[in-house]
Amino acid sequence: MGISINGVSKKFHSFQAVDQINLTIPTGDFVALLGPSGSGKTTLLRLIAGLELPNSGQILFNDLDYTNKNVKERKVGFVFQHYALFKHMTIFENIAFGLKVRPRKFRPSKQEIKKKVYELLELVQLKEVANRYPSQLSGGQRQRIALARALAVDPEVLLLDEPFGALDAKVRQELRIWLRELHQKMNITTIFVTHDQEEALEMADTIVVMNQGKVEQIGTPQQVYDRPKNAFVYSFLGRVNEFRGEALGTVKDGCHLSDNYVGYLRPHEVHLSTIASDNSLPVEVFHVHSVGASVRIEIKRLDNDTLIEAELSADEYRRIGPFYKGDRLYANCDSIVVFQHQHILEDSLPKTVASTI
Amino acid sequence: MRNTSKRHLLPGFGISMGFTMVYLSLIVLIPISVLFLKASTLSLSDFWQTVSDERVIASFKVTFSSSLIAALVNTVFGTLIAWVLVRYHFWGKRVVDALVDLPFALPTAVAGIALTAIYAPNGWIGQFFEPLGIKIAFSQLGITIALIFIGLPFVVRSVQPVLQDFDAQYEEAASTLGANSFQIFMKIILPAITPALLTGFALAFARALGEYGSVVFISGNMPMKTEIVPLLIITKLEQFDYAGAAAIATVMLLISFLLLFLINFWQWKQAKKHRAVKGV
Amino acid sequence: MSAKKYEERNEKSREGRRSHLLRKWMLIGVALTFLGLFIFLPLIVVFSEATSKGFELYLLALTEPDALSAIKLTLITAAIAVPLNTVFGVLAAWAIAKFEFKGKNILITLIDIPFAVSPVIAGLVFVLLFGSQGLLGPFLEANNIKVIFGIPGIVLATVFITFPFVVRELIPIMQEQGTDEEEAALTLGANGWQMFFRVTLPNIKWGLLYGMILCNARAMGEFGAVSVVSGHIRGLTNTLPLHVEILYNEYNFTAAFAVASLLALLALVTLVIKSFVEWRSEKLRSE
Numbered sequence: 001m002g003i004s005i006n007g008v009s010k011k012f013h014s015f016q017a018v019d020q021i022n023l024t025i026p027t028g029d030f031v032a033l034l035g036p037s038g039s040g041k042t043t044l045l046r047l048i049a050g051l052e053l054p055n056s057g058q059i060l061f062n063d064l065d066y067t068n069k070n071v072k073e074r075k076v077g078f079v080f081q082h083y084a085l086f087k088h089m090t091i092f093e094n095i096a097f098g099l100k101v102r103p104r105k106f107r108p109s110k111q112e113i114k115k116k117v118y119e120l121l122e123l124v125q126l127k128e129v130a131n132r133y134p135s136q137l138s139g140g141q142r143q144r145i146a147l148a149r150a151l152a153v154d155p156e157v158l159l160l161d162e163p164f165g166a167l168d169a170k171v172r173q174e175l176r177i178w179l180r181e182l183h184q185k186m187n188i189t190t191i192f193v194t195h196d197q198e199e200a201l202e203m204a205d206t207i208v209v210m211n212q213g214k215v216e217q218i219g220t221p222q223q224v225y226d227r228p229k230n231a232f233v234y235s236f237l238g239r240v241n242e243f244r245g246e247a248l249g250t251v252k253d254g255c256h257l258s259d260n261y262v263g264y265l266r267p268h269e270v271h272l273s274t275i276a277s278d279n280s281l282p283v284e285v286f287h288v289h290s291v292g293a294s295v296r297i298e299i300k301r302l303d304n305d306t307l308i309e310a311e312l313s314a315d316e317y318r319r320i321g322p323f324y325k326g327d328r329l330y331a332n333c334d335s336i337v338v339f340q341h342q343h344i345l346e347d348s349l350p351k352t353v354a355s356t357i
Numbered sequence: 358m359r360n361t362s363k364r365h366l367l368p369g370f371g372i373s374m375g376f377t378m379v380y381l382s383l384i385v386l387i388p389i390s391v392l393f394l395k396a397s398t399l400s401l402s403d404f405w406q407t408v409s410d411e412r413v414i415a416s417f418k419v420t421f422s423s424s425l426i427a428a429l430v431n432t433v434f435g436t437l438i439a440w441v442l443v444r445y446h447f448w449g450k451r452v453v454d455a456l457v458d459l460p461f462a463l464p465t466a467v468a469g470i471a472l473t474a475i476y477a478p479n480g481w482i483g484q485f486f487e488p489l490g491i492k493i494a495f496s497q498l499g500i501t502i503a504l505i506f507i508g509l510p511f512v513v514r515s516v517q518p519v520l521q522d523f524d525a526q527y528e529e530a531a532s533t534l535g536a537n538s539f540q541i542f543m544k545i546i547l548p549a550i551t552p553a554l555l556t557g558f559a560l561a562f563a564r565a566l567g568e569y570g571s572v573v574f575i576s577g578n579m580p581m582k583t584e585i586v587p588l589l590i591i592t593k594l595e596q597f598d599y600a601g602a603a604a605i606a607t608v609m610l611l612i613s614f615l616l617l618f619l620i621n622f623w624q625w626k627q628a629k630k631h632r633a634v635k636g637v
Numbered sequence: 638m639s640a641k642k643y644e645e646r647n648e649k650s651r652e653g654r655r656s657h658l659l660r661k662w663m664l665i666g667v668a669l670t671f672l673g674l675f676i677f678l679p680l681i682v683v684f685s686e687a688t689s690k691g692f693e694l695y696l697l698a699l700t701e702p703d704a705l706s707a708i709k710l711t712l713i714t715a716a717i718a719v720p721l722n723t724v725f726g727v728l729a730a731w732a733i734a735k736f737e738f739k740g741k742n743i744l745i746t747l748i749d750i751p752f753a754v755s756p757v758i759a760g761l762v763f764v765l766l767f768g769s770q771g772l773l774g775p776f777l778e779a780n781n782i783k784v785i786f787g788i789p790g791i792v793l794a795t796v797f798i799t800f801p802f803v804v805r806e807l808i809p810i811m812q813e814q815g816t817d818e819e820e821a822a823l824t825l826g827a828n829g830w831q832m833f834f835r836v837t838l839p840n841i842k843w844g845l846l847y848g849m850i851l852c853n854a855r856a857m858g859e860f861g862a863v864s865v866v867s868g869h870i871r872g873l874t875n876t877l878p879l880h881v882e883i884l885y886n887e888y889n890f891t892a893a894f895a896v897a898s899l900l901a902l903l904a905l906v907t908l909v910i911k912s913f914v915e916w917r918s919e920k921l922r923s924e
Contacts, residue, residue, distance in 0.1 A: 374736075385750050391772055394772070434671045438668045445661050447665055457906060461851070462905075464878045464904070465858070465861070466860040467683060467900045475679065475682055543724065561800075567758065569756055587755050587757035610754060613755070621749065622878040
């Protein structure tokens with residue numbers, strides 16, 4: 001099912017949670033609503049589900065106006081952040097709930113319900129827990145049961161609120177891959193909320209970056225990561241080195257020493273060398289962190305003592321390194337992207353990137 | 358952020374709110390307002406004359422002083438009992454814990470005749486005090502004992518959960534800093550349970566002011582000496598002095614409302630403070 | 638801090654153990670003495686006095702016609718007051734716990750009024766409203782309806798007195814549970830009734846039972862308010878507590894305590910169920 005959101009706003013008392021949002025989600029898309037807490041992403045998800053009603057604007061499902069339809073009529077699958085499994089029901093009963101509450105004439109028979117529940121349990125690979133209660137399950141298992149319960153009613157849209165927020169790192173990683181595969185298998189339009197940029201980049205087809213109730217940028221993971229529209233998106237997606245004032249002026253000629261300018265540089269775009277070149281800054285190695293496939297090096301600028309983080313692949317580090325604390329190096333920061341009043345300065349972009357915007 | 362507007366999304370707000378308001382009005386608000394209506398039929402001077410009558414004043418004095426003493430006794434012993442129930446193991450603790458609520462569950466008239474049977478001059482305990490010239494039942498002492506019975510669970514049940522949740526780390530920290538048990542209790546534990554103590558005290562006091570059933574048997578009901586306000590209201594009613602009864606009741610009611618408001622405000626403030634500390 | 642942990646901490650050193658034990662048993666001694674004198678002894682007295690003249694007299698006191706009619710009226714009163722206040726309690730708790738609206742704190746305070754009002758005043762307001770000199774007195778008399786000194790008055794006063802019991806139990810439970818499960822039920826296609834009966838009610842059932850039991854205990858045992866409105870007509874408008882009073886004032890102590898023992902038994906059963914419910918919900922919470 002395709003979803004269109006036209007100028008939707010939502011206010012809680014004096015707090016503008018969602019502010020004039022426009023968004024179109026095509027059928028089968030896998031969308032991440034990404035933003036810091038308070039950015040309105042959960043509210044937007046609840047607006048789509050019908051768990052909140054907008055103060056203004058329209059929500060269309062397949063071009064039909066659903067703005068005033070209630071939760072029940074929207075037929076969405078919703079997975080709550082804390083799962084909201086029914087504590088007093090077994091896992092089987094939880095999953096069967098949506099089928100059992102149907103009006104008599106649409107209600108499947110007992111056998112059909114049983115068959116469907118076990119199919120879903122198989123899908124989420126938890127057949128053995130059917131007769132247990134939610135309190136007897138681990139977090140990751142509850143998450144999958146919550147998903148199975150939402151899928152039981154054959155929703156055309158699947159909405160997930162911080163689906164992995166309450167899980168530990170390892171389970172989170174497993175479930176990401178699993179959910180991604182599940183989406184490919186079932187091809188249901190899926191929207192999930194997350195504050196974790198890595199999660200959004202890794203899972204989604206489309207990322208909607210939100211901040212203070214507004215959409216900052218919509219695009220594929222590639223687009224929002226490589227071609228951020230503004231300073232917020234740039235700094236929110238991935239690690240960055242931030243340059244302001246004098247520290248910026250010395251890296252980028254022509255950038256006035258003004259608070260309106262801010263420059264960002266991702267750690268892997270800092271090029272280190274043992275020999276000085278044009279535009280390179282003299283730096284000193286402060287700390288080397290060399291576990292895993294990449295090596296992170298904290299370097300201290302000799303001109304103003306600020307710290308910069310650089311990242312290189314293990315291979316490259318082996319080629320030019322190793323470095324030790326106190327070693328003198330030269331850092332090339334040409335890839336820096338400068339923003340004025342949140343907006344990108346076109347001429348500050350490296351040639352290759354600028355041409356594609 | 359998302360908890361601030363659940364309005365109209367869950368069903369049933371209209372019907373539940375509507376029923377609540379209608380039922381509340383019919384059962385509580387309208388009847389209570391009739392009392393004020395009746396009292397207002399008296400002129401101000403008549404009103405004043407009724408409530409400042411010698412006998413009325415005397416009954417207010419008896420009621421207030423007995424209630425205050427009973428609430429204070431309950432605050433001290435209720436805290437001690439809560440402490441013992443939370444901090445120690447002993448045989449039969451569960452039963453004792455359950456029986457603390459007996460005054461909530463036992464009809465007041467039953468408590469009244471039982472306490473009288475114990476503390477009357479020929480009663481189980483009263484007989485030992487009679488030769489010493491101490492009269493327990495049929496004196497203000499008897500009234501106070503009945504009010505102690507009625508009020509005790511309020512203090513215990515206010516303090517108990519707070520003690521239960523009290524983190525041992527604070528006490529341990531204090532003892533590593535060299536505090537002795539008495540200092541730990543006075544400086545660490547007492548401040549933590551003070552809000553609960555005050556709530557328990559206020560609840561016990563408020564309940565004692567209006568108590569009738571358990572007191573009326575043990576008090577002896579001598580005008581000017583052991584006559585409590587609720588009994589005086591009934592006396593006025595039996596003399597068909599409706600306006601007089603309403604006037605005295607109005608004064609009582611206003612005092613009760615003030616206490617209720619203070620208690621609720623206090624609890625609400627505590628809850629807010631608690632939330633703020635927890636960062637929610 | 639748990640009792641176990643506390644005692645363990647205090648028993649680390651021998652010196653500490655001795656002074657701890659001394660303090661422990663002193664405090665327990667004081668607490669139990671106080672409870673014994675003021676709480677347990679009255680309970681023992683009731684049963685002891687009730688059976689002091691033999692078991693036959695005891696049974697006789699409970700089976701004479703006036704006692705039986707008092708039992709009947711008490712049961713009728715509770716059978717009306719408890720369901721009414723239960724329905725109200727569930728609806729009011731639903732509105733208060735699951736929705737945000739202005740004046741919520743005021744509403745909660747208003748609901749608490751019957752707790753704060755003296756039972757005698759509770760009776761008085763209904764006399765002022767429905768009594769022969771009351772606001773609606775002339776109208777009721779003209780239509781030959783008897784509220785005061787009749788069963789309706791007793792029921793009304795009891796409903797007033799037991800008004801907050803159920804709702805006060807339910808509000809904190811419902812607030813703690815939040816709205817997630819109800820919302821989940823709605824997204825799965827449940828209608829309002831299905832959501833309530835299949836999700837909300839099972840979640841609050843222990844608290845609801847608890848509230849109803851307290852409500853029932855108070856409804857059956859209420860004395861002050863009922864005393865004011867009943868008129869004390871033997872065999873007609875006497876509830877059990879009023880019957881106790883009449884017997885007592887007639888110096889028929891054994892019979893008075895026999896009837897009282899019935900009410901004391903009710904109180905004990907209430908406490909047992911209450912302990913059970915608390916034990917249940919504690920277990921549920923620890924799971």
